[in-house]
Structures are given as structure tokens and as C-alpha cells.
Amino acid sequence: MARTWKRLASTLMLALALTGLAAAQAQQAQQTPPGYTMPSTHMFDITSDGGDIYRIFVSFPATEMPADGYPVLYVLDGNAMFASFAEARRIQEYYEVGKGIVVGVGYPGDQAYxxxxxxxxxxxxxxxxxxxxxxxAKYKSGGQDKFLDFLTGKLRTEISRRYKINADRQSLFGHSLGGLVALHTLYTRPQAFHSIVAASPSLEWNDQSILKEEREFTARVLAGKVPRTSRLMVVVGDRDIDDEPGPAAAFMKRMDALAVHGLRSRFHRYADEGHMTVPVRAVPDTLRFAFEVH
Known part of the structure; x- marks a missing residue:
């Protein structure tokens, strides 16, 4: 009998402890507000053919789809950049500038970069x-063409499977090193995108090795070997560390000289903006450049 009472007492104490734990957890849950979920968005992971996992963020309109499908803007450094583009698109989706799909290309995890x-x-x-x-030098480099194969291949195929898109109206935005690979895309795959935006591109990278690609691209354009090319927009800030003493402006003068051969380009310099604030300032201009019909 005594053992029975001891067991009952132990069971009762355990039940009370569990009840107290559940109450404490419930109280904690009430004290911790839920995280914000951005409306009109999807998120999924996709593995490249090389085995690399990318986290993809998508912002899509709720408005009526254009007859030929939605234009698409791919935004590199998606963990850092997607939210700005997505919300700017969402609040304008009853205008032409918001009737497109924004695809943030990022990586698993919560870090911005x-x-x-x-x-x-x-x-x-x-x-x-x-x-x-x-x-x-301790980190891997040199995978830009493998990445572009994924961006224009497996990822583009997956986006077109999930959404009704306009295959002829796909654009690319990249900032800093992302701007560098955006220019590499223009030079090596000039028909891969309808429009390309390079924000504060790191033109000085690798002892300005991008200049060799630019010269080769220019030679092909002048020789009539590039019948069609992406539209190009370059944006920088007055306080931009990647634009001292002004290589972006000099670069754009060289691109402007190709206008008679079909390269459409434009340049924006934002007053008082530095390297890390240029992308936010560039969001409206980029959405207009990518989604409005010109």
C-alpha cells in the first residue's frame, strides 16, 4: 500500500511539473511575437547540377496576368536584396511597374551575404x-560561368514551370560583385537577358580583369557579330567606394559609343549614396527598367 501511495504521489508530482512546464511555454509563446511573413511571396530551395543549394525568394502579383506572361527580374544576393524589391513591386502592382515577378537568388541561412x-x-x-x-585567396573563386549556367538554365526552367512568364522579358540585377557578374553576363551571353542592371559594379576587381572582356565584347559588336544585346543600366553613388575616382562614368562613355550598333544603355548617379545604400535607391529605377515596356 505504501508503495502504491508513493507511486501515486510521484505521478501527481510529474503531472503538476508537466502542467507547469506547459503553462510556462504557453506564457513564453504569448510573450514572443510572431515573425513577419511578407505577402505575395514564395520561398524554396533548389540544387544546381553541381550540387550547390540555392534559396530562391519569389514575389508575384495578384493582379491580372499580361497576355504574354509576366516579365521576370532576377535579383542576386537575394537574402540581402529581395525584400526591398518585393515590397516596392507589391505596392505598385496595379501599375505597370508592379506587374512582374521578382526572383531573389540567395543561399540557405539568415545572413545577408x-x-x-x-x-x-x-x-x-x-x-x-x-x-x-x-x-x-583562401576562398573559392572562378565559378561565375557555372553559376550563370544555373541561373539561365535549371533555375529559369523551374521559374517557368511554377509561373506563367514572358521568356523574352527577363532581367538581371546585381550589386558590387553581383554587378561584376552582371557585366560578365552582358559580355559573354549578350542575349541571355532582356535588361541588365549593374549597381556599383566592382570594376577594379582582379586588377580590372573585366576590361579584357569589355574589349573583346566591343570588338564583336563593332564587327557586327552581336546582332542583339541586353539593355544595360549602371547605377552608382556619389559616396561609392567602388567608383573612385569615377571609373563607372568612363565605362558608360565607352558603352554609349556602342549605341549606334544597338546597345541601349543608361546611367544614374545618386547623390549622397554610398556603396551599401545604392541598391535601395536603385529599386524604383530598376523595376521601371525591367518591367515597363519601352
Missing amino acids: DVRRLDDYTPLLVDPPPPNVRHL
């Missing part, structure tokens, strides 16, 4: 590396 971007957005680091980037 992932070191994998170095491999995805850059050519192979020269050896020996320049002093200002020597500390980055």
Missing part, C-alpha cells in the same frame, strides 16, 4: 592576388 557569392560572381582570382584582396 554568403561567402559563396565570391565563387559565383567572380573570375578565378589572379595569382598572386592583389594586396587589397589577398585575404580572400
Whole structure:
């Protein structure tokens, strides 16, 4: 009998403890507000043919779809950039500038930037590396063409499977090293996108190795070997560390000279903006450039 009472007492104490724990958890849940979920968005992971996992963020309109499908804007560094583009698109979706799909291309995790971007957005680091980037030599680089294969291949196919898109109205936005790979895309795959936006592109990267690609691209354009090319927009800020003493403006003068050969380009310099604030300032201009019919 005594053992029975002891067991009953133990069971009762355990039940009371569990009840107290449940009450404490419920109270904690009430004290912790829920996280914000952005309306009109989807998120999924996709694995490239090389086995790399990317986190994809999508902002889509609730308005009537255009007859030929939605235009698409791919935004690199999706973890950092997607929210700004998505919300700007959503509040304007009853206007032409909001009637498109924004696809943020990012990486698993909650950090704004992932070191994998170095491999995805850059050519192979020269050896020996320049002093200002020597500390980055321990990381992988040189995977930009593999990344573009994924961006224009498997990912584009998946987006077209999930949404009704306009295959002829797809655009690309990249900032900093993302802007560098955006220019690499223009030079090496000039018909891959309808429009390309390079924000504060890192033209100085790798001892300005991008200049060789620019010269080769220019030679092909002048020789009539590039019958059609993406539209190009470059944006920088007055306080931009990647635009001292002004290589972007000089670059755009060279691009403007190709206008008679079919390259349509424009340039914006934002007053008082620095390297990390240029993308936010560029959101409205980029959406108009990508989604409005010109």
C-alpha cells in the first residue's frame, strides 16, 4: 500500500511539473511575437547540377496576368536584396511597374551575404592576388560561368514551370560583385537577358580583369557579330567606394559609343549614396527598367 501511495504521489508530482512546464511555454509563446511573413511571396530551395543549394525568394502579383506572361527580374544576393524589391513591386502592382515577378537568388541561412557569392560572381582570382584582396585567396573563386549556367538554365526552367512568364522579358540585377557578374553576363551571353542592371559594379576587381572582356565584347559588336544585346543600366553613388575616382562614368562613355550598333544603355548617379545604400535607391529605377515596356 505504501508503495502504491508513493507511486501515486510521484505521478501527481510529474503531472503538476508537466502542467507547469506547459503553462510556462504557453506564457513564453504569448510573450514572443510572431515573425513577419511578407505577402505575395514564395520561398524554396533548389540544387544546381553541381550540387550547390540555392534559396530562391519569389514575389508575384495578384493582379491580372499580361497576355504574354509576366516579365521576370532576377535579383542576386537575394537574402540581402529581395525584400526591398518585393515590397516596392507589391505596392505598385496595379501599375505597370508592379506587374512582374521578382526572383531573389540567395543561399540557405539568415545572413545577408554568403561567402559563396565570391565563387559565383567572380573570375578565378589572379595569382598572386592583389594586396587589397589577398585575404580572400583562401576562398573559392572562378565559378561565375557555372553559376550563370544555373541561373539561365535549371533555375529559369523551374521559374517557368511554377509561373506563367514572358521568356523574352527577363532581367538581371546585381550589386558590387553581383554587378561584376552582371557585366560578365552582358559580355559573354549578350542575349541571355532582356535588361541588365549593374549597381556599383566592382570594376577594379582582379586588377580590372573585366576590361579584357569589355574589349573583346566591343570588338564583336563593332564587327557586327552581336546582332542583339541586353539593355544595360549602371547605377552608382556619389559616396561609392567602388567608383573612385569615377571609373563607372568612363565605362558608360565607352558603352554609349556602342549605341549606334544597338546597345541601349543608361546611367544614374545618386547623390549622397554610398556603396551599401545604392541598391535601395536603385529599386524604383530598376523595376521601371525591367518591367515597363519601352
